[in-house]
Amino acid sequence: MTRVFVFTNHKGGVGKSTSATNTALGIAGMLRRAGAPNARVLLIDTDSQAHATLVTTGTKEYGTDDSLYTVLMADRQNAAQTLLNCIVQSTWDADLHVLPASPMLEGAERELMGIAGAPYRLADPLSRILNRYAAIVIDTCPSFSLMTEMGLIAATDAIVPVEPRYLETVGLMSVIGKINDIREGWRQPNLRVSGILVTKMNTRIRGHNHLLDELKAHSVLGKLLLGVVPANEAVSYAHQNHQSIFNYDPKASASKAYAQFVGKLVQRIAKGGV
Amino acid sequence: MPPKNQTHRIDDLLGSVTEELLLGNPQQFEDNSIRVERLLLEMVRPDPVQPRRVLPEQLHFAFHNNRLTPTQALKELVQLVQVAARQRGRPFNNVLELLPNPDDESDEDQSVHLSPEEQLLHDLVNLAVTIRDDGQVNPLTVVDVSQGVTQQFRIETGERRYWATWLLRDFIAGYEGDGMIPCIIIPTERSSVFRQAKENTARSGLSAIAMARQAALLVLTVHGYEIPSHAVTNDFYRQALELDLRSKREYTEAVLSAMGGIKRGQFSYIKGLLRLSDEAMELADRHAIEEGRLRYVTNVAPEYHTEIVRQIIDFNLSSKQVKELCAGDGLDAADRDDKVEHLPASAVKLAKITQASNTTSAQDLAQAMLRQEGDASLARARLQAMRKLLTEAERYLTGD
Ligand SMILES: Nc1ncnc2c1ncn2[C@@H]1O[C@H](COP(=O)(O)OP(=O)(O)OP(=O)(O)O)[C@@H](O)[C@H]1O
Numbered sequence: 001m002t003r004v005f006v007f008t009n010h011k012g013g014v015g016k017s018t019s020a021t022n023t024a025l026g027i028a029g030m031l032r033r034a035g036a037p038n039a040r041v042l043l044i045d046t047d048s049q050a051h052a053t054l055v056t057t058g059t060k061e062y063g064t065d066d067s068l069y070t071v072l073m074a075d076r077q078n079a080a081q082t083l084l085n086c087i088v089q090s091t092w093d094a095d096l097h098v099l100p101a102s103p104m105l106e107g108a109e110r111e112l113m114g115i116a117g118a119p120y121r122l123a124d125p126l127s128r129i130l131n132r133y134a135a136i137v138i139d140t141c142p143s144f145s146l147m148t149e150m151g152l153i154a155a156t157d158a159i160v161p162v163e164p165r166y167l168e169t170v171g172l173m174s175v176i177g178k179i180n181d182i183r184e185g186w187r188q189p190n191l192r193v194s195g196i197l198v199t200k201m202n203t204r205i206r207g208h209n210h211l212l213d214e215l216k217a218h219s220v221l222g223k224l225l226l227g228v229v230p231a232n233e234a235v236s237y238a239h240q241n242h243q244s245i246f247n248y249d250p251k252a253s254a255s256k257a258y259a260q261f262v263g264k265l266v267q268r269i270a271k272g273g274v
Numbered sequence: 275m276p277p278k279n280q281t282h283r284i285d286d287l288l289g290s291v292t293e294e295l296l297l298g299n300p301q302q303f304e305d306n307s308i309r310v311e312r313l314l315l316e317m318v319r320p321d322p323v324q325p326r327r328v329l330p331e332q333l334h335f336a337f338h339n340n341r342l343t344p345t346q347a348l349k350e351l352v353q354l355v356q357v358a359a360r361q362r363g364r365p366f367n368n369v370l371e372l373l374p375n376p377d378d379e380s381d382e383d384q385s386v387h388l389s390p391e392e393q394l395l396h397d398l399v400n401l402a403v404t405i406r407d408d409g410q411v412n413p414l415t416v417v418d419v420s421q422g423v424t425q426q427f428r429i430e431t432g433e434r435r436y437w438a439t440w441l442l443r444d445f446i447a448g449y450e451g452d453g454m455i456p457c458i459i460i461p462t463e464r465s466s467v468f469r470q471a472k473e474n475t476a477r478s479g480l481s482a483i484a485m486a487r488q489a490a491l492l493v494l495t496v497h498g499y500e501i502p503s504h505a506v507t508n509d510f511y512r513q514a515l516e517l518d519l520r521s522k523r524e525y526t527e528a529v530l531s532a533m534g535g536i537k538r539g540q541f542s543y544i545k546g547l548l549r550l551s552d553e554a555m556e557l558a559d560r561h562a563i564e565e566g567r568l569r570y571v572t573n574v575a576p577e578y579h580t581e582i583v584r585q586i587i588d589f590n591l592s593s594k595q596v597k598e599l600c601a602g603d604g605l606d607a608a609d610r611d612d613k614v615e616h617l618p619a620s621a622v623k624l625a626k627i628t629q630a631s632n633t634t635s636a637q638d639l640a641q642a643m644l645r646q647e648g649d650a651s652l653a654r655a656r657l658q659a660m661r662k663l664l665t666e667a668e669r670y671l672t673g674d
């Protein structure tokens with residue numbers, strides 16, 4: 001079964017889009033390096049701000065008939081085909097495909113609110129094209145909106161990017177609790193919290209180190225820690241240039257950290273297990 | 275702006291991580307085996323050059339030139355059959371009415387008179403209902419021909435199941451599937467005209483004309499022709515008429531075995547059917563006329579082909595009757611057999627000349643001989659030698 005990684009945290013600016021885009025590219029690149037017959041990765045942008053779409057495709061001019069919005073509005077019979085039609089190739093890599101977001105997604109939440117089956121409008125068509133991809137990566141907006149819910153329902157693995165300054169276990173537990181609610185409430189036994197990714201880590205700040213140590217020591221959260229990405233200017237520059245961190249500066253500390261993180265995900269993809 | 279898509283730059287970084295992580299387990303991804311997957315119907319496309327055609331020619335081209343969606347193509351087929359059925363006094367509205375009624379005993383002999391299109395739709399509806407009731411369908415075999423973001427799989431075998439599933443999805447009530455179809459995905463490098471040919475000839479119901487197209491594809495392939503991925507006219511296949519296997523001895527066996535293990539002589543007869551006119555070919559294909567009855571038709575001028583094939587269909591002419599109908603027009607194909615290829619060309623030429631004896635006067639022949647040899651006695655000698663040869667040849671024929 002193709003893994004669907006969703007990057008989610010209701011806190012804004014913690015590095016969801018940065019992580020989702022670079023991870024998607026990293027998985028494709030690494031699978032190709034490993035000689036996988038299928039190295040295609042699909043990045044789905046569910047955030048109406050369309051940051052992930054912009055950096056990976058060079059534009060966010062997507063709307064009524066060529067974005068995730070189109071898929072959500074399609075009738076059930078045609079939704080999967082519509083999804084296929086809306087996918088574009090990333091300017092980053094031929095194996096990275098993108099289902100773009102659109103500002104219309106904000107309206108979609110209202111349009112779909114209360115419609116039976118609305119939360120499945122991404123999961124359902126996605127399940128029908130899933131096996132064409134080696135992995136799927138979903139970026140979400142910083143709130144538990146209907147869109148985020150759709151992303152979670154479509155996913156198998158939730159990954160929580162978090163900045164050290166928000167690392168208090170209480171806050172993290174509430175994100176995890178929320179994901180668990182989705183799992184129970186929508187009967188998505190396949191969905192689980194499979195990792196925490198610490199972003200913007202600055203080892204010179206004592207508080208950061210302290211919180212990270214606490215996380216590592218935590219009985220549950222400690223096991224979930226999948227990576228620590230240092231605060232690194234290269235990340236913002238790459239973002240501004242609409243480039244991946246790997247291409248912008250492969251030697252940057254953040255590049256190495258993301259490569260390690262992606263390696264762990266690829267291992268899971270390859271093993272098909274935990 | 276700095277250049278994008280510098281895949282190589284990140285490769286080193288990702289590569290080092292890859293090796294570290296996957297150390298000792300390099301085989302993990304080298305899985306080129308044949309897989310079964312459920313694919314969205316829309317991702318699957320019939321092969322436009324598949325020798326075994328399912329749709330009638332007109333629909334075949336309209337569909338493959340993207341003038342019709344699968345649903346529209348089926349709609350046209352249904353309408354076509356509706357018109358034909360009404361003319362025969364068996365009108366229907368819903369395709370399910372085409373299913374045989376178990377209480378109606380007359381059904382059985384009615385089916386004898388079904389037109390090929392009616393038969394096709396009957397078969398598809400039957401198959402569709404089986405798929406609906408059993409909840410599954412045997413996997414098709416497909417080849418991954420995806421490019422970029424376009425995911426596409428070309429059907430190698432199972433086109434009828436493909437159409438039946440569309441029919442089920444869009445024309446038959448009670449479909450509860452998800453619009454997907456199970457497929458065995460053949461890696462692109464394993465797919466070949468030979469594979470397809472073997473699959474085709476191993477199954478029953480391959481018409482002689484489909485066999486001819488199949489033969490052409492094989493011959494063209496071994497001669498290095500590119501097989502296109504769009505619908506082609508008969509002239510494409512006819513290029514194979516000028517090519518033969520003799521110049522490609524190393525492939526002869528593989529070709530004949532892909533054609534179902536036929537003999538070389540049979541192969542040339544089958545390939546020879548490509549000489550039929552377009553219309554005759556389409557008719558013969560739809561009505562699945564056997565090679566044994568069609569081979570004689572290629573001996574007459576192309577403008578008569580359709581008429582003769584129609585007569586074969588309408589009067590169900592036997593192979594012998596067709597032979598008689600087509601006789602007297604050049605070299606009789608029936609007398610070419612397996613051995614022909616090994617006969618000296620001079621013998622074949624002489625045999626052919628004997629056919630001219632009815633239309634030639636003795637005086638003309640004498641003059642022609644004189645002109646050719648330039649000397650009356652030399653001409654007489656030639657004729658005497660010929661007379662001797664003819665006498666002896668006749669003796670072989672009487673069995674002495
Ligand atoms: N490791 C890092 N080092 C330095 N800057 C970073 C790092 N990760 C992310 N950033 C920067 O932080 C900002 C927010 O990152 P990003 O857009 O990925 O977060 P987000 O969680 O997707 O935000 P939003 O909630 O608004 O969608 C961006 O300007 C990004 O360049």
Ligand SMILES: [Mg+2]
Nearest residue numbers: 016017047051
């Ligand atoms: Mg974001």
